[in-house]
Amino acid sequence: xxxxxxxxxxxxxxxxxxxxxxxxxxxxxxSWEPLxxxxxxxxxxxxAMRELVDVAREQELELRWHQSELEQTNAGLxxxxxxxxxxxxxxxxxxxxxxxxxxxxxxAEVLGVVARLLRRQDFADHVDVxxxxxxxxxxxxxxxxxxxxxxxxxxxxxxxxxxxxxRVSVPLTAGPHVLGVLDLYRGAAEFGxxxxxxxxxxxxxxxxxxxxxxxxxxxxxxxxxxQHAMLPGLxxxxxxxxxxxxxxxxxxxxxxxxxxxxVSRPDGTVVLTVGDVTGxxxxxxxxxGKLQNxxxxxxxxxxxxxxxxxxxxxxxxxxxxxxxxTAVVVEVEKATxxxxxxxxxxxxxxxxxxxxxxRFLEAEHAPMLGINFEHGIPEHKRQLSxxxxxxxxxxxxxxRRNSDIDAGLERLAAAxxxxxxxxxxxxxxxxxxxxxxxxxxDDDVCLLLCRWRGDSR
Numbered sequence: 004x005x006x007x008x009x010x011x012x013x014x015x016x017x018x019x020x021x022x023x024x025x026x027x028x029x030x031x032x033x034s035w036e037p038l039x040x041x042x043x044x045x046x047x048x049x050x051a052m053r054e055l056v057d058v059a060r061e062q063e064l065e066l067r068w069h070q071s072e073l074e075q076t077n078a079g080l081x082x083x084x085x086x087x088x089x090x091x092x093x094x095x096x097x098x099x100x101x102x103x104x105x106x107x108x109x110x111a112e113v114l115g116v117v118a119r120l121l122r123r124q125d126f127a128d129h130v131d132v133x134x135x136x137x138x139x140x141x142x143x144x145x146x147x148x149x150x151x152x153x154x155x156x157x158x159x160x161x162x163x164x165x166x167x168x169x170r171v172s173v174p175l176t177a178g179p180h181v182l183g184v185l186d187l188y189r190g191a192a193e194f195g196x197x198x199x200x201x202x203x204x205x206x207x208x209x210x211x212x213x214x215x216x217x218x219x220x221x222x223x224x225x226x227x228x229x230q231h232a233m234l235p236g237l238x239x240x241x242x243x244x245x246x247x248x249x250x251x252x253x254x255x256x257x258x259x260x261x262x263x264x265x266v267s268r269p270d271g272t273v274v275l276t277v278g279d280v281t282g283x284x285x286x287x288x289x290x291x292g293k294l295q296n297x298x299x300x301x302x303x304x305x306x307x308x309x310x311x312x313x314x315x316x317x318x319x320x321x322x323x324x325x326x327x328x329t330a331v332v333v334e335v336e337k338a339t340x341x342x343x344x345x346x347x348x349x350x351x352x353x354x355x356x357x358x359x360x361x362r363f364l365e366a367e368h369a370p371m372l373g374i375n376f377e378h379g380i381p382e383h384k385r386q387l388s389x390x391x392x393x394x395x396x397x398x399x400x401x402x403r404r405n406s407d408i409d410a411g412l413e414r415l416a417a418a419x420x421x422x423x424x425x426x427x428x429x430x431x432x433x434x435x436x437x438x439x440x441x442x443x444x445d446d447d448v449c450l451l452l453c454r455w456r457g458d459s460r
Contacts (some may be wrong), residue, residue: 097204133183161176170186182214182217187202252446260279263451279330316372351365353393355420357388
């Protein structure tokens with residue numbers, strides 16, 4: 004502070020500044036009134052008091068500057084926290100969309116779940132879902148509905164299209180392909196630029212789930228068609244009613260190892276086989292094809308059930324595969340109704356006698372095919388009564404995660420009994436409906452029904 008500089012302030016101004024400086028330092032009136040009196044008297048303390056006033060003014064200016072900087076910093080931090088929270092909520096919403104898109108492998112269900120989520124989160128008051136098909140856009144819930152110009156523009160441009168402030172159409176794109184469109188509507192609120200950007204993020208995540216569902220659907224259809232192509236058709240017989248059903252697993256796209264077959268010999272015997280190779284995929288399908296063809300050939304050569312299974316077992320043991328299989332072989336003499344059967348680790352056949360009594364043919368059987376065992380394969384026989392029916396099946400029909408095999412066998416017997424008297428075609432559908440229903444099943448299912456008429460005609 005330069006004490007010798009000329010001070011142009013009046014005494015009243017200096018007194019007011021000094022009074023403010025002293026008051027700002029929280030001095031009581033009794034403390035600073037004597038100082039003011041000394042200052043006005045022009046005594047020796049007056050010069051020092053003037054310097055004190057100048058220092059106080061400079062400090063007050065600096066304090067105001069720091070307060071202004073602090074307020075700006077606090078405002079910036081508050082805005083930053085608000086933005087971080089907004090981004091956190093946005094990312095959480097997009098993560099929820101991703102999870103919702105992965106809850107199903109059915110394309111329609113994927114988009115339905117996303118649409119419900121958008122409405123539940125109040126992002127849109129109404130959502131129209133469109134999926135792209137070979138013939139064009141298909142509206143969810145109403146196949147006859149036609150898309151409007153805004154929806155079509157989103158498909159052509161592959162960009163989000165706004166129709167006013169209350170509607171946006173967002174294409175669902177995966178690579179070069181448009182898989183569908185989401186039409187989003189709001190009533191009172193408007194879609195801002197940030198809302199449009201968020202809608203684009205939702206569509207990108209929904210498109211991933213839709214693409215995965217479409218790929219799964221195509222691969223599952225291909226696997227099912229290949230499986231059906233590998234299974235034989237059944238030759239009609241005058242003495243026997245035959246029907247076979249195959250249902251692929253509703254989860255997964257792997258080709259299964261389940262098979263069935265019916266072979267007619269020249270001597271009037273019909274040989275029925277049902278089997279299941281462990282595992283899924285191409286290896287299981289290859290082994291299944293070999294075993295099915297081998298059992299078919301051995302049956303035509305006239306080998307009995309036990310011998311046929313022994314020969315197939317040796318074939319499997321001598322091959323390069325590490326897979327195993329279960330199988331049951333049943334012979335029915337059409338002229339006499341004599342039944343012979345043998346099993347290698349397979350579930351027991353289900354027999355309904357001509358009088359309507361239902362029982363499983365529980366009998367000694369061999370281990371699974373491919374497992375090293377030395378003893379022979381036991382063979383059994385039974386005389387059928389006219390009108391008797393036999394059911395051969397694979398484990399996918401009865402096994403469930405929440406129950407044991409015995410409970411599944413009881414359910415099968417009950418379903419088979421409740422359809423007694425129906426034609427084999429209707430009976431097979433009834434059994435499948437009772438056992439599988441509309442629920443998903445993790446394994447393939449084979450069901451082969453045979454009814455020997457005998458002299459019941």
